[in-house]
Amino acid sequence: MSEETLGVPEENLAVGERREAIGRLLLERESVTVRELTERFQVSTMTAHRDLDALAERGVLRKVRGGATAQPTALYESSLTFRLGEMREAKEQIARVAATRVEPGSSLVLDDSTTGLAMIPYLAQIPELTIVTTFVSIVDEVSRLNDGALRLIGIGGAYDPKYHAFGGVMAEQALRNLRVDRCFVACLVDLKRGAFHREPEQAAVKRTMIEMADQCTLLADSSKFSKRGMHRIVELDAFDRAVVDDGTDPAIVSALRSQGIDVDVAGPATDPRKVS
Numbered sequence: 001m002s003e004e005t006l007g008v009p010e011e012n013l014a015v016g017e018r019r020e021a022i023g024r025l026l027l028e029r030e031s032v033t034v035r036e037l038t039e040r041f042q043v044s045t046m047t048a049h050r051d052l053d054a055l056a057e058r059g060v061l062r063k064v065r066g067g068a069t070a071q072p073t074a075l076y077e078s079s080l081t082f083r084l085g086e087m088r089e090a091k092e093q094i095a096r097v098a099a100t101r102v103e104p105g106s107s108l109v110l111d112d113s114t115t116g117l118a119m120i121p122y123l124a125q126i127p128e129l130t131i132v133t134t135f136v137s138i139v140d141e142v143s144r145l146n147d148g149a150l151r152l153i154g155i156g157g158a159y160d161p162k163y164h165a166f167g168g169v170m171a172e173q174a175l176r177n178l179r180v181d182r183c184f185v186a187c188l189v190d191l192k193r194g195a196f197h198r199e200p201e202q203a204a205v206k207r208t209m210i211e212m213a214d215q216c217t218l219l220a221d222s223s224k225f226s227k228r229g230m231h232r233i234v235e236l237d238a239f240d241r242a243v244v245d246d247g248t249d250p251a252i253v254s255a256l257r258s259q260g261i262d263v264d265v266a267g268p269a270t271d272p273r274k275v276s
Contacts, residue, residue, distance in 0.1 A: 013041065015051075018041055018043070019051050019055055021041075022037065022041075022061075026068065031070070033066050034052070037067075052067075055068070090222065090223075090247060090266075091115040091221055093246070093266040093267060093268070094219055094220075094243045094245055095116075095118035095119040096122055098217060098219060098243045098266075099126070101243075102129065102182070104126055104129070107129070107131075107179075108123070108131050108182050109132040109175070109182075110131060110132070111205070112137075113219060115186045116135070116138065116185070116219065117141060121141075121145060124149065129149070129150050130150075130152075130153065131152050131153070132153045132155060132178060134167060135163075135164065136166075139152065155174045160201070167202065167204075168201060171205055172205060172208045175205070179212055180212060181213070182213055182214065183209045183213030184219055185218065187224065188224050188228065189225050191255045191256070194233065194236050195236060195238070196231060196233060203231040203233045210233070217239065217242065219243055220244050221244065221247075222244065222245055225252050237259060237260065243263075244256075244263060244265055244266065245267070246266065
C-alpha cells in the first residue's frame with residue numbers, strides 16, 4: 001500500500017487504492033477469497049469480483065472459483081510460500097548439482113532464492129564452509145541442520161516479510177565490506193539483455209552479491225527463461241557458470257554457452273550432466 005493510504009481504514013479506500021491493497025495482500029499470501037475481500041473492504045460481492053477481474057487483466061493475480069491466487073508479474077514477485085511450491089523438483093536437482101561445485105574451505109554468498117535455500121542440506125556436508133546471506137530462511141535451515149561445520153554470517157538491513165529477508169542500503173553496505181569465493185543467485189533471464197528481477201530493491205542486493213564474489217553461478221530452472229522482470233541486475237557475462245534443470249530448452253543451454261558461460265544441466269543423475 002502506498003504511503004498516501006497508510007492509516008486510512010480499508011473500508012474507506014478508493015477503487016485504485018483498494019485494488020493496490022488486494023495486490024499487496026496476494027503478494028503476502030497464496031490466495032484470497034471473495035468473502036474475505038467483501039468483509040475486509042466492506043464491499044459487495046460484485047465489487048470484489050470486479051476488483052479481481054481488473055487485477056487479473058493486469059496479470060497481478062489468477063482468478064479461481066471463489067477467489068484468486070498469486071500470479072507473479074514483471075513488476076511484483078509472489079510470496080515466499082508460493083515460491084517454495086514452484087518448480088520444487090527442478091530446484092532440488094539444481095541445488096544438488098550446484099553444491100558439487102563448492103570446494104571445502106570456501107566462502108559463499110547465497111541470495112534469498114528458494115533454490116539457494118535447497119542447497120543448504122548439501123552444503124552442510126562440505127567441511128569448513130562460510131556462508132553469507134540476507135535470507136532468514138537460510139539462517140533457520142543452517143541452524144536446524146548444522147552441527148558447527150558451517151560458519152554463517154547473517155546480513156541485516158530492512159526486513160521484507162514477503163521475502164523473509166533483509167535488504168536495502170544497509171544490507172548492500174554490509175555486503176560490500178566482504179569478499180567471497182563464489183556467489184549463487186537465482187534470477188529471471190533474458191538471453192539478450194541479461195539477468196533481471198521484478199523488484200528494484202532485490203535486484204540491487206543481488207547485484208551487490210555478484211560484485212563481492214570472485215566467481216558467480218546463476219541458478220535458473222526452466223521457468224526463469226520464460227518470465228519477465230523489469231529491473232536488470234547484470235549482463236550475463238557476469239556469470240562464469242549456470243546450473244539449469246533438464247527441462248530447459250537445449251537451445252537456451254547452447255545460447256548460454258555461446259556467451260562463455262559453463263552450463264551444468266541438472267537431472268536425476270548424481271553428477272552434473274553436460275549437454276551439447
